[in-house]
Amino acid sequence: MTNQNAGDGSFCGLSRRSLLQSSAALLSLPLIAQITSAWAQETLAGSGEVVAFTWGGSYTEGVRRYVFEPFKQATGIKVVEAVGDLPVPLVKAMHHAGRVDWDIAYLPRKNYPEMHEAGMFVPIDYSLWDQESLDGTPPEARLKDAVYIDHNSEVLAxxxxxxxxxxxxxxxxxWDVKKFPGPRGLYASRGQNNIRYALIASGFTKKDMWPLTDDKLDIAFKKLNEIKPHISKWWSAGGEPAQLLINREYAVTSIYDGRAIAAIRQGASIKFSWEGAHVGPTLGVVLKGGPNTNNAQKLLAFLNRAQIAAGFTQATGYPGPNSNQLKYLPPDLAPLLSINPVNASKFIIxxxxxxxxKRADGKTNEDYIQERWLAWRAA
Structure with a gap:
């Protein structure tokens, strides 16, 4: 397949290029071939190509094998990969230049309102989705002009x-270092999640978490002062927490769920809990002015089919929103995922x-919180 390079870097502190280390978690090709052959004459059939963003590396290898190639087999539409880690600036640049080269892009939820208001996306054609996809995907994950592609989460391990x-x-x-002694780990660069963990440790529940007022921030930082001496290392790269747990350099830490699941399925001695976890969605959008809008709609509909969603989850470690995929997943994997209803009841959005x-000083609440976090870390 042809690649369009979308730049390099990291996304929300997590490089997606090295998510997969083992092929053991992947679906078998015969299963995918059997599933997709039955769809070949359905409404998703077409011709030509679609230019779709993807994170590159092992992430793209898995998605190519279990989504893009089956999509071509089923529909006759070729997927051209736009590979990179920082799609948002490029999408904005294409929009402002009036030349949109991609059809599908990914973006974090926080960037959606501004880009939506700027008219960068076209409405999602949910009429192409089968009933199993619609039934399994909650309404909050199906926006008018965007759909959740996956959830990436931070959990306690x-x-x-x-x-x-x-x-x-x-x-x-x-926070209970007497009952559970040992070196701790927390994410260094972005403080918002750590602040919420500190509030939970201070007695707040997810119902009274928001908004993060100045009074709550004061409570959180006071609580963080208690645990700071027990943080043996502030991790910054996504792969660090799992490796430090394996090496016994951490006893307990925050960690990305995909990293924890990948390590566990490879035999690592790691357990994790969804209590108070942070879950953040990645949105998929069809770009206004893209060269292959109709094909883009078909690819999103295909990706959200329950069987294909199950393949995507196993290929990447990060589940899409269609909970009906759970019945197609290995029994050892389904209980670990954020879309499992038992787990979904425990995390915080x-x-x-x-x-x-924006605050009175023109800064967003998120920027203000991050400034306070960086000042506290530097103190």
């Missing part, structure tokens, strides 16, 4: 070798509107 009688399950436990609201 621990080394069970350090806690033979049972490890920490909540952020209250994370950002108040995206509040975070992007």
């Amino acid at each position: 621990y080394d069970p070798r350090a806690f033979p009688d049972g490890g920490p399950q909540t952020w209250v436990d994370f 950002d108040d995206f509107a509040w975070l992007q609201t």
Whole structure:
């Protein structure tokens, strides 16, 4: 397949280029071939190509094998990959230049309102989705002109070798260094999640978490002062927490769910809890003015089919929103995912509107929180 380079870098602190280390988690080709052959004459059939963003590396290798290539087999439409880590600036640049070279792009939820208001996207054609996709994908994940592509989450993980009688399950436990002794880890660069963990440890629930007022921030930073001496390393790269747990340099840490799941499925001694976890969606959009809009609509509809969504989840470690994929996933994987209803009841979703609201000084609430975090880290 042809590649269009979309630049390099990192996205929300997590490089997606090295997510997969083992092919053991992937679906078999015969299953995919059997599924997709039955769809070849459906309404998704077409011709030509579609230019779709993808994160590159092993992420793209998995998506190519279990989404893009089956899509071509089923529909006759070729996927041209726009590979990179920072799509948002490029999408904005294409829009302002009046020349849009891509059809599908990904973006974090926080960037959606501004770009939506600027008219950068076309409405999603949900009439192309089968009923199983619509039934399994909650309404909040199906926006008028965007759809959740995946969820990336930050969870509490621990080394069970350090806690033979049972490890920490909540952020209250994370702060309890007497009951659960050992070196800790937290993400260095972005403080918002750590602040929310500190509030949970201070007695706040997800119902009274938002908004993050100055009074709540003061409480959070006071609580963070308690745990700061026990943080043996502030991790910055996505692969660090799992490796430090394996090496016994951490007893307990925050970690990206995809990293934890990949390590567990490769035999690592790691357990994790969804209590108080942070979950952030990545949105997929069809770009206004793109060269192959109709084909882009068909690719999004195909990606959200339950069987294909299951392949995507196994290929990337990050589940799409269609919960009907759970019945097509291995029994050892389904209980670990954010879309499992048991887990979904435990995590906390950002108040995206509040975070992007501007304060009197012109800064967004999110920028203000990050400034306070960086000042606290530097103190």
